[in-house]
Amino acid sequence: AQSVTQLGSHVSVSEGALVLLRCNYSSSVPPYLFWYVQYPNQGLQLLLKYTTGATLVKGINGFEAEFKKSETSFHLTKPSAHMSDAAEYFCAVSESGNQFYFGTGTSLTVIP
């Protein structure tokens, strides 16, 4: 089975600063990778996904992530944090059979 590790359960950044949320996965085959965002008392919303092709993936709200096979990583970045980015972020990996494996989440705080 896959496993997904999100380093840092809580991350704080100043408004306008770089956002970097880390995700590492374990996989013996090329994975499909996803980042989701969750606002309080809501479901998860897809930010971006990597399936095949270009390793730098752009998503909604100015977020992007880079798939690095050699590092088994899929870190999420945004050049300039906005107050509205404060939320919980989840990295996920899928494998055959429609099974998804989620990380434990990273709570992002944006300091004005």
Added chain:
Amino acid sequence: DGGITQSPKYLFRKEGQNVTLSCEQNLNHDAMYWYRQDPGQGLRLIYYSQIVNDFQKGDIAEGYSVSREKKESFPLTVTSAQKNPTAFYLCASSIQGRNNQPQHFGDGTRLSIL
């Protein structure tokens, strides 16, 4: 607009009571899932269904039951055997057999014990 509807948004359970959480989707997805979310633990899979009239246990199925009589509906029953039911429950769906496609989520049901 297509999507997933979970109801109710908030639910309270009395001791010894079974409660049912509703999940309906109009995305024409074959696969549906139930997750439990607790603070700091991410999402844990309770049950999933890949086709009508068939479902499989996830990692934490004990104390829960499901049915899949219609493609659009995947209700979850939290039974009295689930001793710690307080959590946020999320329903999701996806295109069957296409694991490069994301799961789509409802807005969740928050269950608490009275």
